[in-house]
Amino acid sequence: MxxxxxxxxxxxxxxxxxxxxxxxxxxxxxxxxxxxxxxxxxxxxxxxxxxxxxxxxxxxxxxxxxxxxxxxxxxxxxxxxxxxxxxxxxxxxxxxxxxxxxxxxxxxxxxxxxxxxxxxxxxxxxxxxxxxxxxxxxxxxxxxxxxxxxxxxxxxxxxxxxxxxxxxxxxxxxxxxxxxxxxxxxxxxxxxxxxxxxxxxxxxCAHIAGGAIAGGEPPRSQSQRSLGGAAFYNVYATKDGRHVALGAREMKFVQNLLIALDRTDLIPLGEAEAGEPQAELRVFLAQTFATKTRDEWVEWFADKDVAFSPVLDFREALASDLVAERGxxxxxxxxxxxAPAIRFKHTPGRPIGPAPELDEHG
Structure with a gap:
């Protein structure tokens, strides 16, 4: 079992x-x-x-x-x-x-x-x-x-x-x-x-607090690449008050999106230090994402090779095709x-059932 x-x-x-x-x-x-x-x-x-x-x-x-x-x-x-x-x-x-x-x-x-x-x-x-x-x-x-x-x-x-x-x-x-x-x-x-x-x-914290681990300064969100300081690792509001996320670090995703948006001049900023050096790129993306609804952006990104996701609430996430496909x-x-996150090919585990009633096995 x-x-x-x-x-x-x-x-x-x-x-x-x-x-x-x-x-x-x-x-x-x-x-x-x-x-x-x-x-x-x-x-x-x-x-x-x-x-x-x-x-x-x-x-x-x-x-x-x-x-x-x-x-x-x-x-x-x-x-x-x-x-x-x-x-x-x-x-x-x-x-x-x-x-x-x-x-x-x-x-x-x-x-x-x-x-x-x-x-x-x-x-x-x-x-x-x-x-x-x-x-x-x-x-x-x-x-x-x-x-x-x-x-x-x-x-x-x-x-x-x-x-x-x-x-x-x-x-x-x-x-x-x-x-x-x-x-x-x-x-x-x-x-x-x-x-x-x-x-x-x-x-x-190893990936975000390297400086502090080494005895230096602690990370600050607005200037840290994984915490909001990077334009392509960030969350943006859409026209309908919802949000989308860019979860990209690799330059190929920066290039793919900025070419599609006809702003190749901003590509070098994707390699800049997080924080203020990327401010212009973050402002551009914020203004851009505000021009369409969240679902319009989902449709727009469908044929783009970019690490993009709509921000879903739990009801939307649990009703998603991905959750259904993976069971x-x-x-x-x-x-x-x-369902269990751990799955084995040859040992499927116990079928999902109820929790016990109090003292059910006493």
Whole structure:
């Protein structure tokens, strides 16, 4: 059924990073046992709902089993110890110190099952001055520097549209878990993973913050090629108040577009430094894109070899031909779900189904 058939996972995580990581394992055949408090994962209550389940919860917890345990009770602790003895992976996302107080930190769990791969997901790690500092995605993006370049034209940071720190943590945790499982095949021994949102997010700045990494100045959006300072890597308003994006870096795309627009005189500006040196080119493109509607530009660009895209909202994106062609939005059991991003030729994975009801497998 999937690459992870035979792998069993205990998942005590809530909300986004941990559930995303374990869902990707469940999609590939792992048996994921979601341990929930009596009230359930708070994501169960997040609107909107479809087919009597939260869309958020279903899209991050499909294919899992749900068991409610009170880990402050002896009965709950005993049941979890019994499960721990039989599983391959243990994932938790509590604040540092909680699992130790409950009696299920790595030392305690590995004493029961030395082969277990144990992953803790937190904002800033299990030790250190920031370990107990509360934070969700926005705060982590602020502290990594990313929020400083998620700014408008006036330089004021705005709330990001993507929970990148959460997603980076989930992907990094998944990668580490799979690495540890491969390593266990060689050593027979499990391992402990201290996965943090902060550390997962920080390496994503390598392409924009080279100067700061080397000890120099931080990037500023208006003068950085990937952040709005380049004319051909930018967003432009159209006549109908919508937007289009140019996502080109290569000069061939600059040439193709400016030749088509009969402004070959501006081609050298495409090679200029980002920021003020490209200002004239940015102004020209802004004025040009304002002369047609977004959809008129889509039609105009159809036969042009230029890295161009209309800016779609999520409803438009999910209804697009590309999503349909790739089968990325699946309707099952009366509800819609986004299909797995990881696909294998010979192991298609588990069919998409519902998320478990609370304590369905208790």
């Amino acid at each position: 999937g690459q992870l058939d035979g792998i069993t996972v205990i998942d005590l995580s809530l909300f986004l990073p941990g559930p995303m990581a374990t869902m990707m394992m469940a999609d590939q055949g792992a048996e994921v046992i979601k341990i929930e408090p009596a009230a359930g994962d708070p994501a169960r209550q997040m609107a909107p709902e479809e087919a009597d389940q939260s869309v958020w919860f279903r899209n991050l917890n499909r294919g899992k089993k749900s068991i409610v345990l009170d880990l402050k009770s002896e009965a709950g602790k005993l049941r979890l110890r019994e499960l721990v003895a039989k599983v391959d992976v243990f994932v938790e996302g509590f604040r540092p110190g909680v699992m130790k107080r409950l009696g299920f930190d790595y030392d305690a769990v590995s004493a029961i099952n030395p082969a277990i791969v144990y992953c803790s997901i937190s904002a800033f790690g299990q030790e250190g001055a920031m370990a107990h500092h509360p934070a969700h995605d926005l705060a982590v993006q602020a502290l990594t520097g990313f929020l400083s370049v998620n700014d408008g034209a006036d330089g004021t940071p705005v709330v990001p549209g993507v929970p990148s720190a959460d997603m980076a943590a989930g992907l990094t945790a998944l990668s580490a878990i799979l690495m540890a499982l491969i390593g266990r095949e060689k050593s027979g021994r499990g391992d402990y993973i201290d996965a943090t949102m902060f550390e997962a997010m920080l390496p994503w 990325l939005l699946v309707e099952a059991d009366g509800a819609h779900q986004i």
